[in-house]
Amino acid sequence: MEADIRWLDDPKVFRVGQLPAHSDHPIYGDVEEAAEGKSSLVQSLDGNWEFAYSVNAKSRPVDFYRENADSAQFDTIRVPGHIELAGYDQIHYINTMYPWEGKIYRRPAYTLGKGLAEGAFSEAEYNPVGSYRKRFHLAEDLRGKRVIICFEGVEQAIYVWLNGHFVGYAEDSFTPSEFDLTPYIKEKDNLLAVEVHKRSTAAFLEDQDFFRFFGIFRSVELYAKPQWHVEDLWAKPYFSVEDGKGTLDAAIKISAEGEGQRPGKMRVCLSDANGKCLLEQTQILQSQAEQTLHLRETLAEKVIPWSHENPYLYQLEITLTDSEGEVTEVVPYKIGFRDFALDPQDKVMKLNGERLVICGVNRHEWNAASGRCISMEDMKWDIACFKRNNINAVRTCHYPDRMEWYTLCDEAGIYMMAETNLESHGSWQKMGAVEPSWNVPGSLPEWKEAVVDRARTNFECYKNHPSILFWSLGNESYAEDDIAAMQQFFKEKDDLRLVHYEGVFHNKAYEDVISDMESRMYAYPQEIIDYLENDPKKPYLLCEYMHDMGNSLGGMKSYMELLDRFEMYQGGFIWDYIDQALWVEDEVTGRGVLRYGGDFDDRPSDYEFSGNGILFADRSEKPAMQEVRYYYGTQNRNR
Amino acid sequence: MALRIVIGDVTIGIHGQDFSYIFSVGSGGMESLYKDGKEWLYRSPRPAFWRAVTDNDRGCGFAFRSAVWSAADRFVRCSRVEARMDGQEIAIPLAPANNKYTGKETCDRFEIIYTYETPTVPVTEVTVTYTVETDGRIHVQADYCGKQGLPELPVFGMRFLMPTAAERYTYEGLSGETYPDRMAGGIPGVYEVQGLPVTPYMVPQDCGMHMQTKWVEIVRKTSLDNTDRGERSSRLKITAEEGKHFAFSCLPYTAQELENAMHHEELPPARRTVVSILGAVRGVGGINSWGADVEDAYHISGEQDITYGFWIE
Numbered sequence: 001m002e003a004d005i006r007w008l009d010d011p012k013v014f015r016v017g018q019l020p021a022h023s024d025h026p027i028y029g030d031v032e033e034a035a036e037g038k039s040s041l042v043q044s045l046d047g048n049w050e051f052a053y054s055v056n057a058k059s060r061p062v063d064f065y066r067e068n069a070d071s072a073q074f075d076t077i078r079v080p081g082h083i084e085l086a087g088y089d090q091i092h093y094i095n096t097m098y099p100w101e102g103k104i105y106r107r108p109a110y111t112l113g114k115g116l117a118e119g120a121f122s123e124a125e126y127n128p129v130g131s132y133r134k135r136f137h138l139a140e141d142l143r144g145k146r147v148i149i150c151f152e153g154v155e156q157a158i159y160v161w162l163n164g165h166f167v168g169y170a171e172d173s174f175t176p177s178e179f180d181l182t183p184y185i186k187e188k189d190n191l192l193a194v195e196v197h198k199r200s201t202a203a204f205l206e207d208q209d210f211f212r213f214f215g216i217f218r219s220v221e222l223y224a225k226p227q228w229h230v231e232d233l234w235a236k237p238y239f240s241v242e243d244g245k246g247t248l249d250a251a252i253k254i255s256a257e258g259e260g261q262r263p264g265k266m267r268v269c270l271s272d273a274n275g276k277c278l279l280e281q282t283q284i285l286q287s288q289a290e291q292t293l294h295l296r297e298t299l300a301e302k303v304i305p306w307s308h309e310n311p312y313l314y315q316l317e318i319t320l321t322d323s324e325g326e327v328t329e330v331v332p333y334k335i336g337f338r339d340f341a342l343d344p345q346d347k348v349m350k351l352n353g354e355r356l357v358i359c360g361v362n363r364h365e366w367n368a369a370s371g372r373c374i375s376m377e378d379m380k381w382d383i384a385c386f387k388r389n390n391i392n393a394v395r396t397c398h399y400p401d402r403m404e405w406y407t408l409c410d411e412a413g414i415y416m417m418a419e420t421n422l423e424s425h426g427s428w429q430k431m432g433a434v435e436p437s438w439n440v441p442g443s444l445p446e447w448k449e450a451v452v453d454r455a456r457t458n459f460e461c462y463k464n465h466p467s468i469l470f471w472s473l474g475n476e477s478y479a480e481d482d483i484a485a486m487q488q489f490f491k492e493k494d495d496l497r498l499v500h501y502e503g504v505f506h507n508k509a510y511e512d513v514i515s516d517m518e519s520r521m522y523a524y525p526q527e528i529i530d531y532l533e534n535d536p537k538k539p540y541l542l543c544e545y546m547h548d549m550g551n552s553l554g555g556m557k558s559y560m561e562l563l564d565r566f567e568m569y570q571g572g573f574i575w576d577y578i579d580q581a582l583w584v585e586d587e588v589t590g591r592g593v594l595r596y597g598g599d600f601d602d603r604p605s606d607y608e609f610s611g612n613g614i615l616f617a618d619r620s621e622k623p624a625m626q627e628v629r630y631y632y633g634t635q636n637r638n639r
Numbered sequence: 640m641a642l643r644i645v646i647g648d649v650t651i652g653i654h655g656q657d658f659s660y661i662f663s664v665g666s667g668g669m670e671s672l673y674k675d676g677k678e679w680l681y682r683s684p685r686p687a688f689w690r691a692v693t694d695n696d697r698g699c700g701f702a703f704r705s706a707v708w709s710a711a712d713r714f715v716r717c718s719r720v721e722a723r724m725d726g727q728e729i730a731i732p733l734a735p736a737n738n739k740y741t742g743k744e745t746c747d748r749f750e751i752i753y754t755y756e757t758p759t760v761p762v763t764e765v766t767v768t769y770t771v772e773t774d775g776r777i778h779v780q781a782d783y784c785g786k787q788g789l790p791e792l793p794v795f796g797m798r799f800l801m802p803t804a805a806e807r808y809t810y811e812g813l814s815g816e817t818y819p820d821r822m823a824g825g826i827p828g829v830y831e832v833q834g835l836p837v838t839p840y841m842v843p844q845d846c847g848m849h850m851q852t853k854w855v856e857i858v859r860k861t862s863l864d865n866t867d868r869g870e871r872s873s874r875l876k877i878t879a880e881e882g883k884h885f886a887f888s889c890l891p892y893t894a895q896e897l898e899n900a901m902h903h904e905e906l907p908p909a910r911r912t913v914v915s916i917l918g919a920v921r922g923v924g925g926i927n928s929w930g931a932d933v934e935d936a937y938h939i940s941g942e943q944d945i946t947y948g949f950w951i952e
Contacts, residue, residue, distance in 0.1 A: 522927040547927045550694030550840045554820030554923040555934045581841055586904050593904045596841050608694065611841035612928070623816030623838055623846075630824030 003159045003166045005057055008121040008200040011109055011440075014450045017168030019148065019178040021460035022232040022253075024403050027223065028330040029141065031319070040141040041329075045149075045192070045220040050133035051077035053088040057122050057197065060129040065161035065193030071133055080153075082371045083130045083215035089198070091582065093597030095209040095606035096425040096476075099199075100126075102604055108204045108427065110446040111438040121200050130196040130215050137188045138222070145224035146257060147185045149192070151177045152403060153218030157200035161193040171202040171450070174399035174421045175457040181222070204440045205450065208398045208423045208475070210364060210372070211580060211597075211610070217373045218402060226328035228264050228285055228320040231255045235316055235464050236496060239305045239337040241353035246303030246337040249296045252318060254285055261287050262323035268295060269317045272304075278314070285320070305352045306336025306466045308392045311413030313466070334410060336466030342498060342516055342539065348567050349498065349517065349539050351415075351469070357563055358415065358541055358571030359632035360393030361386070361614065365401055366578045368594060368617040379405050381619060382577070383412045389614075389625055390632035395543060395573045398423045398475035400458050409467035416467040417500055417543070417573070420458045420486065422451055422474025429476070434506050441482035448482040455486040459493055472543070473501040473514070484513045502543045511537070519543045521575075525558040532566045542572030549612040553624035560631045571635075574628065578619065579611035594618065641745035642773055644724060648734040651722060653749050658775040662751045664731055667717025669769060672777075672951070675873040677862045679801055686755055686765045686781060687798040687915050688712040690845035691897035695924040696793065699932045705790040708941075711757040712894060715765070719754040726750075747773050761786050763941075767797065780948040781918060789941030793845075796885070796917030796947075800893070803861040805912040806872065807833045808889045812852035820922030820937040822850045835891040835909055843900040847888040848920060854878040855887050857914060877916055878950040885949050886917040918947030 007013040027041050028034040052074045054060035063069050077086050084091045092099055100106060104124065109117045121127050138147065151158065155173035159166070162184045170177035198214040232253040239246055248270060256264075264285040271277045278301065283293050304312040313334040320329045340351050349356045363382065365372045379402065386394070394414050396405070399421035409416050428436035441447035455473065462468060471490045473483055483501065490499050502519040504510050518531060521544035531540060546553050553574075562569045581594040594617050598605035611617065614625050645652035649665040661671035668683025689712035692702040722729040724746035730736035749771040757763050768780040783795050809832070813825025816838060838846035849855075856876040861869050879885050890897075891909030900906045922937025932938075939945070 522931070524926060524931065546925045548925065549698070549928040550842060551816075551818075551838070551844050551846055551923050552693065552695050552925045552928065554695075554818055554925045554937065556821070556925065557823060558934060579841055589904060591904065593902060594839075594841065595902070599902075608842045609928075616839055617841070620839075622840075624821060626815045626824035626826075627821050628824070 001166060003169065005122045006118070007169055008057070008157055008197055009109065009118055010116060011201040011447045011450050013169070014171040014202065014453060015169065017179055018170045019180060021175065021457040023234065023464055024406070024461050025230060025233050025331045025333050025464070027230065028332070029226070030327050031330055034317075034330045034332050041224045041226065043139040043142055043222040045134055045136060045222060046079055048076050049079045050074040052131040053083065054129040054131065056125055056127050057129055060195070061131055064131045064133060065164060065191075065195070067164050067191055074133065077132070079132070079216045079220060080218050080373050081215060082213035082217050082373060083128070083196075084213050085371055088130070089128045089214070090602055091600040092212045092602040093210070093580070093605055093610045094212060095609050096207065096429060097604060098203070098207055098426040099212045101426070107438050108440045108447075109201060110444050111440065111442070121197070121203070124199070128198040128214065132194040132196065132216060134192045136190050136192065138185060138190065142222060142224035143187050145226060146180070146182045146229075147222055147224050149179050149181050149220065149222050151216065151218070151220050154194075154196055154216045155214045156202050156206060157197040159195040163191055171200060172421055172454050172457060173202070173206060174401075175454070175461060176403070204427060205422050205424055205454070207426045209425070209609070211582070213371055217371070225255065225257070226320070227257045227261065227322055228328050229255050230318055230320065230329060230331045231290070232460070233318070233331065233333060233464060235333065235335050237314070237335045237337040237466070239303060239339040239352060241339050244302035245298055247296065247298040248279065251292055251294050253290065253292045254320065255290050256285070256288065259287070259289055263287055264320060264322045264328070266293060267319045267321070271315050271317070273312065273314070303337045306338040306413070307352060308413040308415060311411060312336065313410060333464060334407070335464060336410060338466055340469050340497060346567060347536065347539055349570055355567060356415070356469070356570055357635050358393045358573065359391055359635050360395060360415070360417070360571065360573035361391050361577045362395045362397040362544060362573045362575050363577040364397060364580060366580055366617065368581055368583045371582065374402065376404060378619075379408055383408050383414070385615070385621070386414055387412060389629040390635075391628070392632070393417070393571070393573065395419060395472065397576065400462065403461070406462050406465045406467060410465050414467055415469050416465070417470040417472050418458060418462055418468045419472035420454050420474045422454055422477050424477040428478040436478050439478045439480070441480070442478070443481035448485055451482050452485050452489050455489050459490060463494065468497060470498050470500040473499065475502070477503050479504040479507040479510045479514050484510055487514050500543065517541055521545065522547060525562060528562055528569060532568055536568055539568045539570050540566070541570045544575040545572040546574045547612055548574060548576070548614050548622070548624060549609065553614070553627055556627055556631050560634065563635065574614060576612050578613040578615040579617040581611055581617035640773060641747055642749055642771060644744040644746055644749065645742070646729065646733055646737045646740050646744065648737065651729065651733070651751065653771050655773070655775045660771060660777070662722070662769065664720050664733055667720065667753055667755070674775070674875060676871060677859060677867065677873040678864060679799070679875050681800045681802040681911060684797050684799045685715055686767065686783070687794055687796045687917065688757070688792060689894045690793040691843065691894045693844045693923055694842065694928050695933070698928040699924065699930055701791070701793070701932065705793060707759045707790060708792055711759055714758050715755040716758075717753055718756045718764070720751065722749070722751040724749055759789060761788055763789060777951040778948060779951060781946070783945040785941065785943040785945070787942055791921070792919065792939040792941050793921045794915070794917050795919040795939060795945045796915055799914040799916070801857070801859065801912035801914065802863045803859060803911065804835055804891050804909050805857050805859045805889065807831060808855055808857045810849055810852050810855040810887070812849050812884070816847055817850040818848050818923045819850060819920055820924070820934060825850065832889075835889060835912065837890060837892065837897070837903070837906070839903055843897045843903060843906060845894065845897065847890050848886055849888065850886045850920065851884045852879065852887055853884055855889065857889060857912065859912065876952045877914075878952055880948050880950070885947065886920045887915060889914050916949055919945050
C-alpha cells in the first residue's frame, strides 16, 4: 500500500497498517532478564534523528523515505521531544478555541450537512510537517525474529516507512502506535522514515487546554517477538467482599512465529508479594499462529485487596517455552484484587465494599523544560508529591499518559480516572455558550469509529491496572451518539470499572446511556446540594474543582463538608496539578525565566490560563498545597 | 521616665531613652520611627485599601467593581490632625501657638490622630490614632468609616514602607501563605522567613499573606543612613492587641509594583520593605477563575465600619 496525504482530511481514516492495541505487558527473554528489568528483546531508538521541517505538506521533502534520498539538508533533532521546543515551529498556548482561530476558516468534515472537507489539512498553507529519518542496525538479540516498532506518543498524525516501504499511518497522539516491520527489516543499515503532520482531522478531537505541540514526544522502540509471544493479557482479578476470596480470570493471547510450530507450553504462576506461589497452571500451546488461552481459578486462601491504604500487588508471571523446553519469553505483570462497583441500593460507589472518597487532582504531563515530554524522575517525583500531600486519586486529563505512570499509580495506590484522548471543546462551546451546531463527534457516523477506537486503545493498553477505577470518555466534547458508543464499548468489555463523562451534563437527553455518575466541573457547593437533595439518579463527583489559577484555592472547606453530609457526594479532582509554563532565556537579562501563553507572540492565546497548578511549573509546591494536604488528610484520617 | 516632647513648627517629636519618633502635621503622618539604631520609615504610613489583584479578582470582575480602592490606596489625603499630651490638646497649626513652649516639655502619654479622606464617591474617612506610651510602645488604631454605596474592599489596614530591604522576618501565626478562606492547613507556630520572598505566581499578584498573627518582628541590616555601616541588625516588632491577631504581609514591593508586572523578571530590584498590617483581608476564592466570586463570608463590605489596632514595640 502507498501512503495517501488525503488521509489527513478524512476522519474515517485514523489507522492504516497499525497493529491492534494490546496490553502494556513487558516481555523478557528469560527469568533473569525479568528479574533485572532489562529485556534483550527491546531496542530503543531514542536519541538523535535526522530532521527536516516544512511549513506545509506541499513543501515537504516527499521522497525523504527512499533509500537514495538526499538528506544532506537535514538537521539533527532529539527524539523524544516537541518540534516547537527544538526551535522549528511557533510555541502556542490556547484553551478552548481551535489553534487556527482567526487564521483559517475550518469546519469539520461531514458537519453542517456537508461532505469531506478536501484538502482542509493536506493542502493547508500552514500545517507544518516534521520529516524524521533514523538509520539503525538491528540489535543482535532481535535478529531473525518478528520485529515490531512502537511509537509511544506522536502528535498528531504519522506516516511510517522502513527501507523505502510504507508500513502505516496513525493518529491518536497519546497512545502507542505499533507497526510490524518484519517484512522489510534488515540486520544492518535500516532506514526508518517518519513523517509527522501537525494537524489532521484528529485536531478536532484533540482540542485540549494546553500548549499545542507536534512531533515524536515519547519514546520509540523496537521489540522482537520470540517463537511464542504473549500478544495480549487480560487478567481480571476479582475480589469477593463477602468471603475475602480472590478469583483470577485471565485470557492470554499467544502468537507463534508461523504455522506448524511444534507445540510449546505456557506456564502461569501467581505469587504474593513474598514470592509465594498461590496458583500455578501449565497449558499446551497448539501448533497454530494465534490462540487465546483461558484460566479461571479462585484462590484457596483469602487475598489482600488492593486499595490506597494498602496497594497490595500480586505478581503474575507467564513463561512460554518451546517444544525443547527452552524458555522463549517471560512476562511478569503485577495485578491487584479489588472490587469496585456502584451499589444499586444506596447508589454509592464502593471499593472493596466501602464508600470511595476521591481526594484527587487533574494532572497534565508537564515539565517546564521539555513540555509534555516528561521523564521517569518527573513521574516518581509526582507520586511522592501525591503521597506527602494526601492526594489519593488522579485524572489523566485529558489523554492517556506515559505508560509507566499507570504502574507507578498501581504501586502507590493512586485511584485513577483514565481518560481517553478526546476533547472537542471549541466545536460546541463558544464564548461560554453551548452552541453545538458543528460539534464533533456528535452523532456523525463518519467520526464514530475514530472516537470508539480511541476508547478501545485506552482500554486495551491499560486494562490490567488495578489503579484504574474509571474509564473516562474524554473531556468537554458535548454528548451525542458517538460518545454513547464509546461508553457502550467500555461496558461490553469491562465489569471491573465504572465509566465517567462530564459532558453529558450539557445534553441530558443522553444521561441514561452516558456516565455512571453525575460528574460536574466547577459546580458551586449549593448546586451539589440541590442535586443530591432532589432524588439523585447517580452518585456525584467533581471531575474538576478548586480552580487553582495563581493565588487561589480558597473555600475548599465548603466542598469537603459535603463529603460528611452526603454519602453520594464522592469527592473530586482539583484543577490542576502543575502550572504550564516554559523555561526560556529572558531577552533582556539572559536569565532563565518562566513564560506562559501569549509570551511567544502566539495569538490568539488564553495567556495565563495555562497556569492553574497546585505546583508551580518548576514543580515547587504552591503555598495552597498545605490546604490540600490538610483537607485531604482529614479524609484519610476519617477512614 | 516621661516622654520628651518637641513641638516644632511642622512636626512633633517624641523622644525616649532608645527611641525617637517624629509625627508630621505637614505630611499628614508618622515621619520618623527611629528605634534599635535605625530609621524604619521611608515615607509616612498610609491606610492600605488595595492588593495586587489575583487571577480570581480579575476573573470575577472584582477588580472592575472595586477599582476605586486602587486609587484610594495611592491617593488618600490627610484632612485633619489632632494631638494631645496627657489628654491636653495641642493647638494645630503648631505655629505660632508653640512659641509658648520651653523645649523641656514631657508627658506620659502622647496621642495623635490623623484623619484621611478617600478619593472615592462617596468620600469616606479613615482615622489613624497613634498613642505613645512612656516605654516607647506605640499603639496604632485604624478606623474605617463605612459608607453606603462604596464597593467591597480587598484589604483594609496600614502599610509601612521601610527604607531598605529586610534580611528576614519572624512571626507567630500560621505556617505558609494563608488567606481567610485558605488557612485551615496553616499550622500555628513561630516561623522565620529569610529574605523577602515573593511567591512566584506566574503573573505577579497579591501574595505572602499571614493570617492570625500575634506578632511579627522585622530584621534589617542595611539602612540609608550614611553613618550606619550596616554592621548591626536592628529589629522592629509589631504585636497584636491582647487576645487578638492581625494579618500581615512583608514584601519588597507595593501592590502597585506587583500589579504592574506580568512576569517576575519585570519586577524592579528588591530594595525596600513593604509591611502591610491588616485588619481585614478578602479571601482568594477558588470555585473557578472566570466569574465565581469569593464565598460570601470572605468579602469585606465597604459599607460597614472596620476597626482594629496593634502595637509597635
